Amino acid sequence: MPTIRVLVGSALCILMFCGCATTKSKATDLIVAGVYNPKVTQANIATTICKPGWTATVRPPVYYTSTLKRIQMRGLGLTGNPLDYEEDHFIPLELGGHPTNPNNLWPQIFAVTDPCSAHVKDVDENAFNKKVCSGAMTLDAARAAIAAKWIHCKRP
Numbered sequence: 001m002p003t004i005r006v007l008v009g010s011a012l013c014i015l016m017f018c019g020c021a022t023t024k025s026k027a028t029d030l031i032v033a034g035v036y037n038p039k040v041t042q043a044n045i046a047t048t049i050c051k052p053g054w055t056a057t058v059r060p061p062v063y064y065t066s067t068l069k070r071i072q073m074r075g076l077g078l079t080g081n082p083l084d085y086e087e088d089h090f091i092p093l094e095l096g097g098h099p100t101n102p103n104n105l106w107p108q109i110f111a112v113t114d115p116c117s118a119h120v121k122d123v124d125e126n127a128f129n130k131k132v133c134s135g136a137m138t139l140d141a142a143r144a145a146i147a148a149k150w151i152h153c154k155r156p
Contacts, residue, residue: 034089034147035104040096042139045144049095050133055093060100069107078107086110086118090150094129106154116153124149 037058040048048054049054065087073082088108098104108118128146131137139144 008021029084032094035098035101036143037092037096037098039091040139045096045139049094049129049139058093058099064100065105068102068105072102073103073107076107082107084110088118088121091143091147092121092125092129094125095132095146096139097143108153116150120151121150137153 066082069082069085069087072078072087073085078085085107087105089097089099090104090106093099108121109116111119112119114120124146128137128142132142133141
């Protein structure tokens with residue numbers, strides 16, 4: 001899994017699964033490989049991601065994601081209106097992505113015609129959720145597949 005870098009003020013905090021160190025780096029080097037919600041496991045998918053309406057119970061409030069989106073856009077040098085982006089969960093809530101960890105959230109283009117659009121990714125999120133909930137795919141396999149498919153969209 002690649003290093004996860006998150007904009008924190010004017011520095012980047014490099015987070016690995018074992019700890020955190022601060023380094024100076026260009027904000028355009030931001031890579032978000034995603035963070036899993038530790039409360040979602042293969043053993044409890046029936047009461048979490050496969051339960052209708054469950055994502056609404058863990059989705060962060062708009063004020064949180066809107067603020068984070070503006071901070072990340074500024075750090076990445078993304079211009080334009082924040083409404084042109086969705087602060088999206090890289091590992092989606094539908095696959096047990098962490099709801100509030102900034103390492104799992106990124107400003108994703110919202111334009112329907114862009115191949116990296118949040119609209120396009122939503123289709124994948126629902127398809128992978130359906131496979132996991134039907135038993136056709138494990139949770140770990142779905143998480144790995146969606147991350148591999150969408151990592152190329154992580155650069156501004």
